[in-house]
Amino acid sequence: MSNSKSLQRFFAVPFGLWSALFIVLPLFFVLWHGFTDGNGAFTLENLTTVLQWEYLKALGLSVELALVSTIICLVLAYPLCLILQGLRKAKGIMIFLLFLLPLWMNSLLTTMAWQTILEKNGILNEILRFCGLPDMALINTPAAIIIGMVYNFLPYMALPLYVSISRIDHSIIEAAWDLGANRWQTFRHVMVPLSMPGIVSGCTMVFIPALTTFVISALLGGNKILLIGNIIEQEFTAAYDWQLGSALSMVLMVFIILNILLEAFTENTDSRKKVKA
Amino acid sequence: MARELLKLEHINKSYEDRQILEDLNLTIHENEFLTLLGPSGCGKTTILRMIGGFETPDSGRILFDGKDITSLRPEKRQVNTVFQKYSLFSHMDVAENIAFGLKLKGKSQSYIRDKIKYALKLVNLDGYEHAQVTQMSGGQQQRIAIARAVVNEPKVLLLDEPFSALDLKLRQSMQREIVKLKKELGITFIFVTHDQQEALSMSDTVVVMNQGWIQQIGTPESVYNEPENAFVADFIGDSNIIDGIMVRDKLVHLLGKDIPCINTGFGENVPVDVQIRPEDIQICAPEEGQYRGIIRQVIFKGTVYDITVEAGGFSWLIQTITGHEQGAEVGIRLAASNIQIMAKPASEDEEAVSDE
Structure with a gap:
């Protein structure tokens, strides 16, 4: 022993x-x-600096864009996983691997590719012009950043979601139909609750990198839209203000910890429910 | 006979290139306990799933109370299913599971509460309203699944090998409960199993199937005592199946001897399969029997002894209540009424299952 x-x-x-x-x-x-100034003495000044409007604005925008991307990823990935679950196992996994493909490429590369698609004379506008449609000014807008985030982080949503949805036995769905639930009611009352662990961990896995990214916002936001990640990067690499950069990181960490606590909480209530009997 | 409730007409079904059912016809009556019995892959579950609405036939019709329901969605059918793997909703407690169908139908709170109470009493689980289904034993889960189905007051309850995951003792007590439940509810039960004992002990009607074909439909007694072909004889209970020649009505030539029987209508000098149940063969003194042989093996099975006797060039399986000595010389006697004559199999599905 x-x-x-x-x-x-x-x-x-x-x-x-x-x-x-x-x-x-x-x-x-x-x-x-x-928590220190340049001379190593304790101070709260760095944290109070963070409370300035421009930093709060960047933080707010970061949370907003991360949330929107997370929701879009969820809305895109859920139907995909539902369709894949209906397919034969081998076929489903094949198609699923295709969706994971962006993971195998360098995200810097894929984001630069999106730059060439979305820019003023980029591929998207070429196609629109060819079809006789008006141009879209997407590059350097929050929308472009969201597109980049969704493209890069969709696999992180799809993976846990697919695992938890494919674990639901088909006979459970048939049981719901059998008891009088139509497709929507089956989705609402059976599929969603049973796949909740996948939804929660998928959302966490998209929300955190989306909140902290600086590559996507730098390339697709053209340094005009500053997210919290970009500001932290600048503090460390351009302004050499490590104190402020660290304080900003700490604030960001609070958000991430909150997110993880939320996930742990939902998982906890789930498992507690099972043990209660 | 009671009113016809369900009718399957000319059903065909295949998965990819494999034909599961071919021109299947079956009528199920009101308040009948019908069992679909056969080895795995015989198409019994496919029939059940078609009645439940989870599969649609490639061709043919399913009539419920005279109405065509062939392509009706499962949630619109007056049928409920008890699944093999229970398929309870693990995110709900017992009461929520049972209430699932009733809530969707918009029943009142008090109606639902009464129904849950009634259903739990029916399956001997009073007071389990707030237990978590994942914490329950297999037998309890299956009872909840039954309760969840019957509260919806279906006209037909479908049971897809519901006890296959339970141990023998529990299975037997669940079988008795199901028969009791059937009497209390007074609705039609369609039960799928590969266990012949289960089928015989519970049903009003047994439908024996093999390779997608119905081999015989009848009461438990008739499929056991008067199997129509070698498959049924072999699949249900133990059998000695021996090649014979029907000499004329009521006389069969069997292993070199003419033996009297009671079957008629096979013609003269026609090859037939002769079936004799092991418990219907008498062991007697060598000179008193129709055949003379030697006991090769004696196995004690609890209530009976399985005795193998080599006689007339055939290895007979005989069941007796008293033991016999291995190696002893004995005689075998067959009563005419215990000999069942069957026509030779016309196709592969009618043949006995060879396990050698």
Whole structure:
């Protein structure tokens, strides 16, 4: 007994080292920079600077765009997963892998590709002109950023969603029909609740990278639209204000922690419900 | 006979290139307990799923109370199903599961509460309203599935191998409960199983199927005692099936001897299959029997002994209540009324299942 315990501890050592070096230490640096001035003295000035209008605006816009992209990803991915679930397993997985394809490409590359599609004389407007339709001014707008986010993060939504939807036995759906539920009622009362774990983790996995991205907003927003990620990047690489950059990161972290807590909470109520009996 | 409730007419169904059902016709009556019995892949579940609305036939019609329901969606049918894997909603408690159909129909709160109470009493699970279905045993889950189906007051209850996941003792007690439930509800039950004992002990009518064809329809007694072909004889209970020649009415030539029987109408000197149940064969002194043989094997089965006797060039399976000694010389006697004569199989599906 004690032998296996010490063995367990032995195998935990590399993980402990890893956590200390790459999780705890960087976090400490961020906190340290965030709460000190240039001379290393404790201060709250960095955090109060964050409360300035331009930073709050960037933060607000970031949350807004991340939310919109998350919702669009959910709305796009759910029907896809429903269709794939209806197919034979092998066929479904094949098509699903195609949807994961963007994951295998460098996101910088795909975002630059979107730049050439959306820009003023880009592919999209060429096609519109060819069809005799008016141009669309998409590049350097929030809409362009959302398109980029949805394209890049859709697989993160589809993956957990597909896993949880494909786990629902088809006979459960048939049981709902059998008891008088039409397709919509079956979706609403059976599919959605049973796939809730997938919905929650998909939303988290899209929302967090969408909230923190600076590549997509830089390339498709043309540095005109500043998201919180872009400001943090600038503080570190252009302004060399590590203190303010760290404070901004801390605020962002609060949002991410809130999101994760929300996910943990929904999962918890789910499992508690099962144990209650 | 009661009124006709369900009629399947000229049903054809195939999946990809595999023909499952071919020109199937079946009539089910009001208040009947009908069992579809056959080995896996015989098409019994497909029939059930068509009645439930989960499959549509390639051709043919399904009539319910005279109305064509062939392509009606499952939620619009007056039929409810008890699924093999229970298929309860794991995100709901027992009461919510049972209330699912009633809520959709817009029934009142008090009506739903009374129905839940009634249904739980019916399946011997009073007081389990707020239990989580995922925490219940297989037998309990299946009872909830039955309760969830019957509260909707269907005209027909479909049961798709509902007890196949339960252990023997539980299965037997569930079988008794289902028969009781059927009497209380007074509706039609269509039951699918591959377990012949289950089919015989519960049903009014047994439909024996093989390879998509109906082999025999009859009461449990008639399919057991008067199987129409070698498949039915072999699939239901144990059988000795021996090649014979019908000499004339009431006389069959079997393993070199002319044996009297009671069957008529097969013609003269026609090859037939002769079926004798193991419990219908008598072991007697060597000189008293129609055949003389040696006991090769004795297996004690609890209530009976399975005895293998080598006689007349055939290995007979005989069941007796008393034990016999291995290697002893004995005689075998067959009563005329215990010999069942069957026409030779006309197609592969009518043949006995060979397990050698």
